[in-house]
Amino acid sequence: MKKRSIVLLTLILALSTILAACGDKKEAGSTEGTATTKLAADQTFHINLASEPPTLDPAQSQDNVSSSIIRTLFEGLTNKDKDGNITPGVAEKWEPSADGKEYTFTLRSDAKWSNGDPVTAKDFEYAWKRVLDPKTQPAPPYAYQLYYIKNAQAYNEGKAKVEDVGVKAVDDKTLKVSLENATPYWLGLTSFTTYYPVNEKVVANAKWATSPDSLVGNGPFKLSTWTTGQTLEVSKNDKYWDNKNITLTKITASIVDSAATEVSSYKSGQLDLAGQPIGEIPTDQIASLKSEIPNELTIKGIASTYYYLFNVTEKPFNNLKIRQAFTKAINRQALIDNVTLGNQIPAFGLVPPGIKGIKDEFRKENPDSAYGKEDANEAKALLAEGLKEEGLDKLPKITLIYNTNDNHKKAALAIGDMWKQTLGAEVTVQNQEWGVFLQNRRNLNYQVARAGFGADYNDPMTFIDLFTSTSGNNDTGFKNAEYDKLVKEAYSNSDNNVRNEAMKKAEDLLIKQNQVILPIYYYTNIQLVKPYVKDVVIDYGGQLDVTHVKLLEH
Template identity: 60%
Template sequence: MKRKSSLILLTLVLALGSLLAACSNNNNAQSPGGTTTNEPAAAVDQVLNINLAAEPPTFDPAQAQDSQTNTVLKTLYEGLVRMGEDGKEQPGVAESWDVSEDGKTYTFHLRDTAKWSNGDPVTANDFVFAWQRVLDPSTAPAPPYAYQLYYIKNAEAYNLTGTEGYKGAKVTDFADVGVKAVDDHTLEVTLENATPYFLGLTSFYTYYPVHSSVKGNDKWAVNKDSMIVNGPYTLTDWTKGQQIEVSKNENYWDKDNIKLSKIHMSLVNSGATELASYQSGQLDYAGLPNGEIPTDQIPAVKQQLPDEFKVKGIASTYYYMFNVTEKPFDNVKIRKAFAMAINRQLIVDNVTLGGQLPAFGFVPPGIKGENEEFRNEHEDKFFTEDLTEAKKLLQEGMAEEGYTTLPPITLLYNSSEAHQKIALAVADMWKQNLGVDVQTQSQEWGVFLENRNQLNYQVARAGWSADYNDPMTFMDMWTTGNGNNDAGYANPEYDALIKQARTSADPKVRNEAFAKAEKLLVQDDMVIAPIYYYSNVSLTKQNVKGIALDFSGAIDFTRAYKTE
């Protein structure tokens, strides 16, 4: 696509930000507990200092839905399994598990040494209680990730029974849902269909156990003094807008392998400040997924700190989302025009500068397909950046809506220097390429999420990271009524394809269903405008070991430690 000199000049001026991302079936599988490192922590101050660019809205696993919260929850809670850096499941609260021959029934054997931070034993009933709380239709606000439990027999029916428009089977008694505490240390889970990635799902925060003390206490998840947790650390300080601190949990079953005494998290929404704090020694880690390194500084930082600078491709996608219920983006031709008028290569070359790849699909590289990566099996060229076609579609869409000029349009993003610079560059492209004036608006993270959830926007930035390694983690969120479907998208054909992929055990059938669904999402209906596939850009002090960054970009600080 021909580049206009004025656009190049503007994007070069704007070339500055880095980015935040919005996430196997073994029979008789058994693994030993805890992994002991061969490198003992030296006699140094075992306090890790990091930064969160946005404050987590809550520490309730049922309400969590963002990477900032995920990072902190990993320190406070542990599920039936936990994910290792290699992306494989490791024993968590469950020390072993059995899977039935048909792949539908999982029996988890909980370790008798698992305890809550107050000393109470973690039991199978704690998982039953937590999962019922997620699925209970009376839970308010409705947990956005309730659908992640729909793999469990009758879970979807229980969650949706009584809701407007639901026409499926009626289930009003949670006893009919496929989760049962056989005894204190045995949890039996029955699935609707064999799900190869279910074991890994149990490491996700929506599947965490919750202590029964939360009953009747609506404020428990925003008050450190009422939080009883079962993970490696406890919440010992939360000064709103300033800092979060977690300290080693002496009741954690694997406490001998937890080397840090504390993890201190500042709350600073400034990449420049974060980088300066790292360079001055106040931070031990800087960058994604919780903070950012200003991209105008990346070349210099890479040269000055080659042993501390890291870039890693991750299975995450940065995109703009259209509210398909709000004018003018209830018209698909207008949505397509806006998506086609963005020069993605220009953004990654001159604005983000972190090794990102232009995206023309939603499922990123790194996600498994039928035989190899899904992206290798299905090319992501669902649309092209064609200014002539974009202008034509815009005029056709405006004529269909009776517009002589478009109504005022605002592009919404959460407060971040990186998101601001991308938004300004894209708004300029829309001005230069389509002749459309678009205002950009920044909002604090919690407010931004709420406005997206309530469809109180026209166009908004978003990022999605894999919650497990299967295309489903990117595709099922767009089904009608899904808690993470912030576009207001509703297409029965799309829903049917996702249901087919969910219920089929045939990899080929699943793969083809995903491919057809992605085409609907990114081409036919153009619900989103993909921008790029993420890379993780970060800095880590050389004496810090054990930080785990998985394939999706999720980070785990729990087993980190410092050496001399």
């Protein structure tokens, strides 16, 4: 998910330099050169969601579509400004202890829920413990993001009591948090969806997050319409503490999984924004869009990785050499040049460019060339060895699943053809509705599955801890005690040299030694934004924030 962390302006500038070939670096929604700055009378912002949000419950969110909507409905202790710097949210101030292991937050007195209830420190304590409660079902996929809190993991694993968890409401407006270890980027996580508060008396209704009649949030907007498979609408929340600085009155979203239809609707004026992270631009239209409306198209490098998951618990991908064969048998640059067409960068590792290392970017300090290269002959040899080890004469039929999306389909068909040409694999590609797709991944009901992940905060750990044994985002069946140990070492050490060395070893273990995933490319964000739209924010990880959008007269 992408998408919520401490990041310096210099990082964004660095990304722009690194990925200069990615195209126009003008801020999405910039009004530079616009003749007028007068606001339009109608402040209704029109977007499209390429899939139905699987959930609007912050505890269950793990995807960009859900988080982009949830971000309009809820607010955490902190927010991020357009440069990714941490700003006050529900908390008007905070005080860390000298050793960095304890934070005391003071909540603003005018923070309210959309039903008029005051937002209290107890709401945060309840929400975080609800995420960690081993009885919460479905199990929140991002529970591990709270493991920085003292005894959070122990409680989540049934080894400690709820009162042992290091989050306490001292009074209605004071929240005290104790961490296991000093973690420089932890404060940034308090702006992440899993850390959002929920109203306890509302959550008593199991279906509270599915209807405008029952969903109560504390963000700048409130849910006003949700017709499954058709439309979703949020309207301005007059109870929000900073509603005077919210210009939009409504955000209306169609729900259409066709990239071509999305662009057609944009061109006809039905949409004000189109493209990632909540929609798609058809790859075969990028060239013409650059020519037709270059000032509305932005292609921007982001700290996000596109990859395939192997189910390592089932044949034939329980075999390392077969996983390596499939990884070496694809031509990433050919895929980018002929299929994805978005100036992406071929990926051989998990951590993308733009993520901080020790003195430079992690990816520069640890080049992904260390994880090998594409080699058709080596792929064939590895396949033969792997089949022999498994006692197989040939590969069984392979099914590659992806969530319904034209661009994912094109990539899957092209990669499937590469596997056929090089390995003789008989590959079926299968699209699945987003919620079904996620469920099948979680249940390991697949052989190979599409995946993508964008940074939640500016540290390699946001990618590395995805594949621990306890991660709710680990949909591969991979469980490795040494990997878990390395992640724990990085979690618990404040020495950045030690931390980065542990994370380097973990990535090496994940990819070079076990080939659990098949990295394909490092993302670019491709988006169309109308010239009259101001203040659309796409952060360095590719997360969308439209809460402070303004529509100019046009």
